Amino acid sequence: MxxxxxxxxxxxxxxxxxxxxxxxxFTQVELGARVFVSGGYIGQFEQAIRKPQLDVARRIDETLRTDGIFERMWRKLIKEQTYTEYFSHAAELERLATEIYEYAPAVVPGLMQTREYARAMFLAGNPLATDEYIEELIKGRLDRTRILKDATRPVYWVVVHETVLRAPVGGPAVMARQLDHIAALMRQRTVLLQMLPFSAGAHPAMGKMMWLMEFEDAPPTVYTEGMLSGSLLDEPALVKRIRASYDHIRAAALSPEASLPLIESAAEDYRRCASSS
Incomplete structure (x- = not known):
């Protein structure tokens, strides 16, 4: 949608x-009191400024005796909106790309995440969310990974900073399985991955995630993401500059052949840590 x-x-x-x-x-204030939100929130729901949580939609149905219509609408809208609004267009383009080049400075790229790793990431960003909401996010994340299983999958070339290996997202056992998964993708030649070690020092896109997509019959597009925000860039001169930055990072990174043992060694370290705890 x-x-x-x-x-x-x-x-x-x-x-x-x-x-x-x-x-x-009911006035907005009266309905808000019944469903445990303010009258102002009800007004914002009615103006489509804010979107209610599922439990609020359910309480609205109970209070207004609407036989579940607001819960059903909520579920339909959320189902259609698998990703956040700022990422949804990028996710659509991802399925059309013939080549994807990504730089990941802090976390494992979404296309390579395991369920456990994704869950740990989403819980960190949504500590008070319901299990149902977290599962919706995980499903959206894992659905994206299917493009790497298609016969017509895109060329996927990733540079991952060593920070990604050293940040124990989800704990040692989760990290061991996540790194095993990445190593398997590399051995299967599903992904071409290079590690950018700490020893590489400063680089053009330090700390900035970048994601370049190429298409068969359309100009390339770059997606960058920050805290709760994302941008799609397709202005040719800007895309060219970003591609040059990616090439500099790739040149500074270890080769795929040198990167694989580093990943497997980190996985083994996490495994030993998990077994000893």
């Missing part, structure tokens, strides 16, 4: 909420 149609769908949710609320004789 495109961003415009998704927003229109949330506006429909808000319109229906207002209609049912008024027919039931």
């Amino acid at each position: 495109a961003n415009g149609s998704r927003q229109a769908a949330w506006e429909f949710f808000g319109t229906e909420l207002r209609r049912h609320r008024e027919e039931s004789g």
Whole structure:
């Protein structure tokens, strides 16, 4: 669902909420008190400024006696919105790409994450989220990895900073299995991966994730991501500069042949740590 149609769908949710609320004789404040949010929040739901959590949608149904209509709308909208709005377009383009070049400065790239690693990452970013919400996020993440299993999978070339190996996301056992998975992808020649060691020092894109996608019949696009934000860039001169930065990083990184033993050694270290704890 495109961003415009998704927003229109949330506006429909808000319109229906207002209609049912008024027919039931509730003010925004009165309905908010019944579903444990403020009246201002109800107003923001009705204006499609904010999106309610699933438990709030359920309580609205109970209070307005709407036979689950708001829960069903919520589930439909969330199902259609597998990814955050700032990433959704990039995810669509990812499926069309013939070549993907990525630099990962801090965490394992999403296309290579295991379920356990993804869960640890999502819990870190959403410490108060429900299990149901976390599972939705994990499902979206793992669905993306299917493109690496397709016969027509894109060329996938990744440079991963050594920080990724040393940050024990999820604990030693989770990291050991995650690094084993990456090593398997490398041995299967599904991914071409280079490690950028600490000894490489400063580099052009230090600390900045970059993701360059090439297409058969369209110009290349770059996706960059920050804290709760992302940008798609397709201006030719800018894409050219970013591609040059990626090439500099790739030149400074270890070869795939030298990177694989480093990953396997780190996995074994984590395994020993997990068994001794």
